[in-house]
Amino acid sequence: ENVLTQSPAIMSASLGEKVTMSCRASSSVNYMYWYQQKSDASPKLWIYYTSNLAPGVPARFSGSGSGNSYSLTISSMEGEDAATYYCQQFTSSPLTFGAGTKLELK
């Protein structure tokens, strides 16, 4: 199983601050996917094929990476970005998720 390790587990950022979170795979993957989940809601697709923003996702978000190392970046933190972000892979079966990075507003 390809284990995805997200870091940090919890982080806080001030309004306007740049945010970067990491997702590292135990085996190389071709693409990474990211989901946003807010309390009491279901996950939402946020980034697909590593760097493509899902419809409606603000342009301040970006995704990058290759091989074993991927990241999600917010260029300027806004209050609505506070949420938990999960990465996901399916280069190798089974499809797996990371444990999530909880982003809080400082």
Added chain:
Amino acid sequence: EVQLVESGGGLVKPGGSLKLSCAASGFAFSSYDMSWVRQTPEKRLEWVAYISSGGGSTYYPDTVKGRFTISRDNAKNTLYLQMSSLKSEDTAMYYCARHPSTGTRYFDYWGQGTTLTVSS
């Protein structure tokens, strides 16, 4: 508007069985691969079953293989998950989720979830 509405969750004793349903609307259900994904009380996400658009292919992780069965009724726009030999570690929120196109292995829409609790 794409809608996925799960139902059928509840409290079940260890070793018991339960069948979840997911009613789909707002899109051509029969054209899309579907999956079930669960979220544990610790908030971990785990994929538990996949079915192709026509129902001819199904896949499961080892953690549920032989205990869970995914199926679909394209005439009724409904996805199912039959669960048996349930264990406490199956306790979770269960989501049905849509794959955006054939062969893709990520999810563009998720339902609101239905909760399964396995406890004596």
